[in-house]
Amino acid sequence: MTDASIAIKVQNLRKQFRVQKNREGLKGALRDLFKREYTEVAAVKDISFTIPKGEICGYIGENGAGKSTTIKMLTGILVPTSGDLEVGGYVPYKEREKFVRRIGVVFGQRSQLWWDIGVVESFQLLRKVYRVPEAEYRQRLGELTDRLQLGDLLHRPVRKLSLGQRMRCELAASLLHNPDILFLDEPTIGLDIVVKTEIREFLKQMNRQYGTTILLTTHDLQDIEALCTRVIMLDDGNIIYDGNLEELKTRWGKGREITFRLHEPVSLDTLNGLTEGLGVTWSKENELAASVWVPFEAAPVSVVLSRVVGAVEVGDVSILEPNTDDIVREIYKSGSAEARSDSPAPERSGPDPDKRDGNGESGDGGHRGGVEEPEAGAGPASDAANGDGDNGGAEPQTAVPAGSKGAGRLA
Ligand SMILES: Nc1ncnc2c1ncn2[C@@H]1O[C@H](COP(=O)(O)OP(=O)(O)OP(=O)(O)O)[C@@H](O)[C@H]1O
Numbered sequence: 001m002t003d004a005s006i007a008i009k010v011q012n013l014r015k016q017f018r019v020q021k022n023r024e025g026l027k028g029a030l031r032d033l034f035k036r037e038y039t040e041v042a043a044v045k046d047i048s049f050t051i052p053k054g055e056i057c058g059y060i061g062e063n064g065a066g067k068s069t070t071i072k073m074l075t076g077i078l079v080p081t082s083g084d085l086e087v088g089g090y091v092p093y094k095e096r097e098k099f100v101r102r103i104g105v106v107f108g109q110r111s112q113l114w115w116d117i118g119v120v121e122s123f124q125l126l127r128k129v130y131r132v133p134e135a136e137y138r139q140r141l142g143e144l145t146d147r148l149q150l151g152d153l154l155h156r157p158v159r160k161l162s163l164g165q166r167m168r169c170e171l172a173a174s175l176l177h178n179p180d181i182l183f184l185d186e187p188t189i190g191l192d193i194v195v196k197t198e199i200r201e202f203l204k205q206m207n208r209q210y211g212t213t214i215l216l217t218t219h220d221l222q223d224i225e226a227l228c229t230r231v232i233m234l235d236d237g238n239i240i241y242d243g244n245l246e247e248l249k250t251r252w253g254k255g256r257e258i259t260f261r262l263h264e265p266v267s268l269d270t271l272n273g274l275t276e277g278l279g280v281t282w283s284k285e286n287e288l289a290a291s292v293w294v295p296f297e298a299a300p301v302s303v304v305l306s307r308v309v310g311a312v313e314v315g316d317v318s319i320l321e322p323n324t325d326d327i328v329r330e331i332y333k334s335g336s337a338e339a340r341s342d343s344p345a346p347e348r349s350g351p352d353p354d355k356r357d358g359n360g361e362s363g364d365g366g367h368r369g370g371v372e373e374p375e376a377g378a379g380p381a382s383d384a385a386n387g388d389g390d391n392g393g394a395e396p397q398t399a400v401p402a403g404s405k406g407a408g409r410l411a
Helices: 025-034 067-074 119-130 134-148 163-175 193-210 221-227 245-252 268-274 301-311 324-334
Strands: 006-021 037-052 056-061 082-087 103-107 181-185 213-217 230-235 238-243 255-262 281-286 289-295 314-320
Touching: 006 067, 006 213, 037 067, 037 082, 037 213, 037 238, 056 067, 056 193, 056 221, 067 082, 067 181, 067 213, 103 163, 119 134, 119 163, 134 163, 134 193, 163 193, 181 193, 193 221, 213 221, 221 324, 230 245, 230 324, 238 245, 245 324, 255 301, 268 281, 268 289, 268 301, 289 301, 301 314
Parallel strands: 056 213, 056 230, 103 181, 181 213
Antiparallel strands: 006 037, 006 082, 230 238, 255 289, 255 314, 281 289
């Protein structure tokens, strides 16, 4: 991959937070008053990946895995502890003014719009922040209004919008300056299925038409399936998988289920006889419906199909693929995406000595309580939607708005 074709390049990126320790009891609290003790929490542990221009990449992991911390470094909100990163040709925390004009950011749980003023007035302010020429802004606003159906919303104050309406406005706000790279942190959180689908369609369109590179963090794997050609999976600050979703399913899925609707009743004995020696398991739902479980290590699905379809009258066949949610849940549980022993041999990239070092606070869903980190610059917009105090509430919003494809890299 040439440098010109790379949107995001991350090398040995690390972020450690200094967190104050609270000693137990009254005596401990008194001691804390006079002598504070700190501990280091490594949220992101020397990760490396490269994202080519025009790719939509999913960035997933359990609560506390380090996703938001990575996005904050990539958008220039947080300064890394060590490592190198380059986004759109800039080092995000160093060249912020120029950098923010190249990127768009949507934090699903925060707003980059001003709460009490009309949506279009927020857009106007953002136009000035990004120095978008008036004519270009008009044209872009027209297009986004049309695609995201914002017509009725533009003159309403943001606080009067529903979550779905606000999210459509947030997306428009992040794209007014036509950024090359879009960072989306949980963009569909809390939305109903209709709005989620509209947003996914819109993102696909933007990616197709403008070649916008998108890095997306989400807990909704449907987002990933609908949008992403590639997924990077994080666990406890380490990358445990980097590759495409299909490959992950093949490596981790246990098998497939084929369901047959039969024209006439066929006994289980007959079905077992047809597939003898293939290592599959039959079950019957009723007289005219039978299913066969085909583990990946057994015969290929095509062999099972040809033996059955050639011998009995079949009305309909459906093949059930491995369920992504189940697979990813299982990987999260084990903390590793190493290939299963019964799967094809993986391409290993070596063990990570930093794994499971007891530092993580997985599952807490929140950080906080740490020493506030110095952050680069301040953005233009209010934090009205959800000022949860993360990073001292000083996160710039709009102004801070978000490895190579091919074989999955397993860590
Ligand atoms: N400002 C901070 N101070 C101290 N620790 C922090 C800070 N920000 C994050 N952490 C810690 O870093 C780790 C990773 O947090 P991060 O928010 O990046 O995870 P995440 O994958 O985005 O989780 P979620 O899905 O819950 O948003 C957690 O252990 C968290 O407690």
